[in-house]
Amino acid sequence: MVFAIEQINHDPSLLPNVTLGYRIYDNCVKLPVALKAASALIGGLDDTITDNTCKGTPPVLAIVGDPVSTHAIAISRILSLFRIPLLFHYLKKVNFTNNLGERVAFDENGDALAIYDIVNWQRKEDGIVHIKTIGLFDAANVGNELSLNEADMFWNPVFGTVPESVCSKSCQPGSRKANRKGEPICCFDCIPCAEGEISNQTDSIECLKCLGDFWSNRGRSQCVLKEIEYLSYDDAMGITLSTVSAFGACLSLGVLAVFIYYRNTPVVKANNSELSFLLLVSLTFCFLCALCFIGQPSHLTCMLRHVVFGISFVLCISCILVKTIVVIMAFKSTLPGTNLMKWFGVAQQRGTVVFFTLIQSIICIIWLSTNPPGPLKNTKYQNGKIIFECNIGSVTGFSSVLGYIGLLACICFLSAFLARKLPDNFNEAKFITFSMLIFCAVWITFIPAYVSSPGKYTVAVEVFAILASSYGILFAIFAPKCYIILFKPEKNTKKALMGRADPSK
Known part of the structure; x- marks a missing residue:
């Protein structure tokens, strides 16, 4: 003692x-x-006796x-x-x-x-x-x-509860003990485990790190599977984008049905009906390719989404470019001593569209055969989540596909811009110029938004760009024609197109 x-x-x-x-x-x-x-x-x-006060x-x-x-x-x-x-x-x-x-x-x-x-x-x-x-x-x-009978215990109001007999209480699961410097071993602080670490015992002296696809729960007491995130058909964003995509495809097919039904009218004939039909089919594929970007990525869908996207948009832009070239040559042929249309007839138009589309197909084949896209579990943006996305594989291949689309779009825009002042009655150049302006603006804006968007929003931005540019082309080129065909049939005559209609009507 x-x-x-x-x-x-x-x-x-x-x-x-x-x-x-x-x-x-x-x-x-x-x-x-x-x-x-x-x-x-x-x-x-x-x-x-030294104290007589008794105090x-x-x-x-x-x-x-x-x-x-x-x-x-x-x-x-x-x-x-x-x-x-x-x-x-x-x-x-x-x-x-x-x-x-x-x-x-x-x-x-x-x-x-x-x-x-x-x-x-x-x-x-x-x-x-x-x-x-x-x-x-x-x-x-x-x-x-x-033995202690807790029901019969009575605590003095000075304390109100059980008096503590130690310096620090036990550290609960989810935390670890950290001894206080210069103090007894019974005095310590309870430090919560960091994200991705756990402790599942009382008074643990260290936290254990979760491995692989596991992450700590909210209480930091056990490792649980990380949440997998991707643009799904089940969430609100996926449902909205898929609905808009399906509606755009149906709208393109509806316009195609109108053009086929009125194929013998002057408005349809004057705007190169065959290229218009092909353009509407390609727009339908452009709308539908957005659906490949929604859902859980797999090796098939990762390859399919970029191939269908690249070929569909090149086919679409090629049709618009050939239509623009036809407009320019048609008006150049009206000049004395020129007959350019014989060098750029229906066969040449089809061949040009096939040639431009074939180049994109070759780029896609090389890309898929060397370093194709594939599914990737990405954890660098959010430690607690697995972002399931498609790795583009070859950066050169992906850049070539986008670059080729951009090149054709720029050529088409410049051609239509130069031909915009030709006579209005037969001239689509103004509508083509406006559609290409929308297309280029959407994809130029897409680049910084795509780079800065995290997780599933990266894919959502890409889908939005596909849908926005497709709707822009559909409405800019075909809305004026459908308006005349369906609501102004009196203007859908050869006399009206030639500018000899009665101005009072």
């Missing part, structure tokens, strides 16, 4: 600003000697002993008058008095029935206070051992 007290006094971290003292008396195994020693401790009796904290806060139980009972009756606790460092035989005042004695092998309140005391700054009724001693039920 002396050694323990000296160690506590020399360690400033255990009881700062408090110094423990002690006095040791020998009871000589005699009750009178023990009572005299207790009285000396209560009153501070000593050879020299302040009692000189003794607690007494350990007497080891003899009969002596301890006699001493405790005196000490209780001064509210000084008597602590037993061991118990061999305990004598109790029940509620009837009857004395009941039993030892560790006794079988007497007795229930007694066990009272606990604890030191506070203002002295010794009664903090709780711990429980009941029931010799019949527990075999002479103390």
Whole structure:
């Protein structure tokens, strides 16, 4: 005991600003000697009396002993008058008095029935206070051992709850222990595990990192499968884009049906009906190719989406470019001594469209045969999610497909822009110029939006660009013609197109 007290006094971290003292008396195994020693401790009796005021904290806060139980009972009756606790460092035989005042004695092998309140005391700054009724001693039920009856516990309002007997509480799963520098080992901080790390035990000294496709849950107590994110047909964005795509394809087929039904009218004939039919078919494929970008990526869909996209748009732009060339040559042929249309007839027009589309097909074949696109689980944008996307494979192949489309679009735009001032009645150049202007604006805006969009929104931006440019071409070129065919049939005559119609009508 002396050694323990000296160690506590020399360690400033255990009881700062408090110094423990002690006095040791020998009871000589005699009750009178023990009572005299207790009285000396209560009153501070000593050879020299230095304090006659009897104020302040009692000189003794607690007494350990007497080891003899009969002596301890006699001493405790005196000490209780001064509210000084008597602590037993061991118990061999305990004598109790029940509620009837009857004395009941039993030892560790006794079988007497007795229930007694066990009272606990604890030191506070203002002295010794009664903090709780711990429980009941029931010799019949527990075999002479103390048991706690939580329902009968009473806590002193000074505390209101169980007093803490340690510096720090246990660290729960999801956190780790971090010892405080210069403090006892029982003093530590509980540090939450970082994202992607867990601890599944109490008082863990380190957090374990989740491996592979796993990530920590919200409580950081277990590793769970990462959430897989891709543009799905089930979420709102996927449903919206697929609906808009399907509507655009149906609208293109509807315009195609109108043109086929009115194929013998001057408006359809004057605008090269065969190229118009082919253009509407290619626009239908452009709308439908957007559906390949929606859904869980696979090796087939990753290759299919870029191939269908590249070929469909080249076919579309090729038809528009040939239509523009036909318009220019048709008006050049009206000049005296020129007949350019014989060099660029129907066969040459078909061949030009096939040639331009064949070049894109060859680019796609080379791309797919060298380094094709494929599915990729991307985790570099969000650690807690797996972004399931299509890796483009060869950057050169992907750039060539887009670059070739852009080249044809620029040539078509410049050609239509130069031919925009030709006579209006037969001239589509203005509408083609406007459609190509929309097309180029959409895809120029697409580049920075595509690079800066994270996760599934990257694919959504690409789908939006496909749909926006397809709708732009469809409405800019075919909306004026459908308006005349369906709502202004009086203008769908050869006389009206030649500019000889009655101006009053």
